[in-house]
Structure formats: structure tokens, C-alpha cells
Amino acid sequence: MTAPEADITLSAHDAPEFAPAQFVRWFREVAPYVHAFRGKTFVVAFGGELVRDGALNALIQDLSLLSSLGVKLVLVHGSRPQVNEQLKLKGYDQQFGSGTEPTSAEALECAKEAAGEIRLDIEASFSQGLPNTPMSHAHIRVISGNFVTARPVGVIDGVDYLHTGAVRKMDIDAIKSVINQSAIVLLSPLGFSPTGDAFNLAMEDLATSAAVALRAEKLIFLTPDNTVHNADGSVDTELAREDADRLLSDGSLDEETSRFLSYASLAVKRGVARAHLVPYPLDGSVLLEIFTHDGVGTMVVEDTLDDLRPATMDDVGAIVQLIEPLEADGTLVPRGRGVIERDVEKFTVLEHDGVIYGCVALIPYLDEGMAEMACLIVHPEWQSTGEGEILLRHTEARARAAGARRLFVLTTRTSHWFMKRGFVRGGIADLPRERQAHYNHSRNSLIFIKKL
């Protein structure tokens, strides 16, 4: 007897782990990101390795979703493994590594063939529309063309790079007119010179040039697994550009990660709001990176403001001035100048043109894997422009780097601000033991905790 054919179209309700409340909460949590990114331009770039490893289809489905949500997409693909395969098939010795190398006439032909093949695979993937798949009703158009003018890399240190090129300029008006019509622009790693020659481009150079020229909100590199890690092995989810440059110059990263990170840093330096290194082997990693608070990859930002710096003894007077009105109205617990002087190294301040306009303190309780954020203040004249958020993110990063796994605050009037930023209500018993002993019952502060 043959078993009846299984119905593979599981609805969400059939999935054993389906929890309606969780689904609704998750959907609502995503809403702010959807609002924030509608109409913004993302450049998404990946090497031919992603295609070789069979991750293209899943990525295209996720990108279709982004496009449907109003994100303007420019897609950049590489083709290194496919070019190498073509070279091998045709009996040539040359194989491309990860750096910039000369491209012979034969290799250029292989690059054209590989680019054509990948382009067709991508176009085919975007054309899917079977019912009960994420692509149903998607109707996504993909446009590629001669958007990129290239120049030869030329002769470097006596070596002629032949048909290897670099981006000279891009037809940004044409690209914008395509993405403004909700179509996706697809760029292959080839550019053309005014003499009518084709040049082999590095995918990373092409993607970075496109993101900079478009002043993209995001440049996302999908990498085999090249993210930056903290000392404990966890992914460093947010890196100031300066820190990225420091890592690049101290030589602690492997070659591939360095390459991606240096382009990410360059993009941010030249005005791209954020550049991400996201591992493609993780299914849905693009969605996780974009729609969750911490993401799953490494995001490079043009710092968290130059205005942020550790406090010194000279700042004590200014910190006291910031705190005093809030102590007077009961928002903050009175501390007194002496306590601030004693704890000054725990403070970070926001300074602009010599004016201290914000501060925060981090008090570690590392025996219990926790840290307290205290004295979070932004001067009223500077409030509501994101400075509070910057202080919070900085404090989270400091706490994480110190080894804390949870950050807590005690507050009487700012609970909603913290809740909106991922803190959840806790009890006195959740505090480190030493802190429980000093909990001021008459103030009855609310306790909020965030997992780092």
C-alpha cells in the first residue's frame, strides 16, 4: 500500500513551535524598521561563492520581500569561483585568488561567460512565482546594463594588470530612475571604457562605488563567514569605523575578512550610513540583520559621534551641572560632587565645542555577569535627536566588552524610553547581590534589564 502524498504546504498553525502571541509581537517589532527603510537604498553584494554554495534562491526570496517593503535595491554579484572553473575547463593555468590580480585576454572571456551565466541565474530566480512560496505574486523586475564606466588598473610595480579594471564612474541617474520604479538594478563585475573595452572588476570595489555614489543607507556584503568577533568568540555586531580601521592596521584579521572590512570602512568614510558584513550560510541572515536590533553580522558605522569620550576630573563640574536639576526634581537620586569625583572614570560624556551636553555611567558587577547604567542624561536642549540612544549603544558596547551579559537600570520616570529600547521589567531579586543591599526602597525605582 502506498502512503498518501504528504501535503507539504504547512500553514504557520501547523508548525509545532507556532505561538500566535510571539508571532504578533515579532511582526509588530519589525514595523519600525519597515517604516524606517521604505524608500531607502540598499546595495547588496555577494561573491560567486554564494551562488556556488546554493544560497542564491533563499537570498533572492528575502530580497524580493525587501523590495516589496519599498527598499530600493542594487544588487552586485561577483564570479571568482565560476571564472576559475571556466579557466580550468578550458585548460588554462591561471586561477584568481582573493586580491587584485592581472586579467589575461582568456581570463576576461571566462569572466564574461561567468557573469552572463550568473546574471541569468539571478534573473531566473527573481522570475519565480509559484503559489505557496515566498515569491508568489512578487513580480520583481531586474534590470542590468552598461551602468559602469571602468578604467584599466594599469601597471603597478612593473606589473601590467591588463584587463583588470577599477570603477571610474557610474550612471547614477540611470540607476536611480530604475530603482525609483521599484525595479532592482543588477551589476555584474564588468565595466566598460569609452574605447569600448570590457574590464574585469572586483565585486567589492563595484559595490562600494555604487553605495557611495548613491549615498546608500546600507551596503551589505554577504560573506562566506567573514564577520568580526569579540574576544569571547561572539560576533561584534557594531563597530565604529575608527575601531574597524584599528583592527585592519593591527593585522589581527584574516585576509578575506580584512578585504570586506576595508571596503565597508571606506564606504562609511565616504558617506554610506552603515556597512554590514553578514554571513550568507545562515538562512535568512539578511532579514535577521535588517529587522532585529543587534543583527547577526558586523555593522560598521561612522562612529557613535566624535563627541563621545571618557570623562576626566575636569568634567566633574559640568556633570554636576547636568545632574543637579534632575536631582532637584527627583528624577535622579542625589549623588553629590564627591561621589562623582570618586567615580569619574566610570562616566562617559558627550562634548561638543567644549560644552558637555550628556553623560552616562557604567558600574560593573562582573562577578554576576551584570553592569548598571546610571546617570543617563542628555541636556534638555539637545534631547530628542538621538543622543540618548547613542549613549545607550555606547554603554551597551562597553558593558559587553567588559564581559557583562546583562545591563540594568533603575528609573522612576523613564521606563518607557528603556522599554522601547529592548529593556524588560525585572525585580530586586534580579539585581546583583551587592546592588540589592543598596536598593533604596523609599524611591521604589523600577528595575529594567536588557540582555546584551
Ligand SMILES: CC(C)(COP(=O)(O)OP(=O)(O)OC[C@H]1O[C@@H](n2cnc3c(N)ncnc32)[C@H](O)[C@@H]1OP(=O)(O)O)[C@@H](O)C(=O)NCCC(=O)NCCS
Ligand atoms: C532619557 C534621555 C536620556 C533621552 O535622551 P534623548 O537624547 O532625548 O534620547 P533620544 O533622542 O535617543 O530619544 C528621544 C525619544 O525618547 C522619548 N523620551 C524622552 N524621555 C522619555 C521618557 N521619560 N519616557 C519615554 N520616552 C521618552 C522622546 O519623546 C523621544 O521620542 P520620539 O523619538 O518619538 O520623539 C533624556 O530624555 C534625559 O536626559 N532625561 C532625563 C534623565 C533621565 O530620565 N535619565 C534616565 C534615568 S537613568
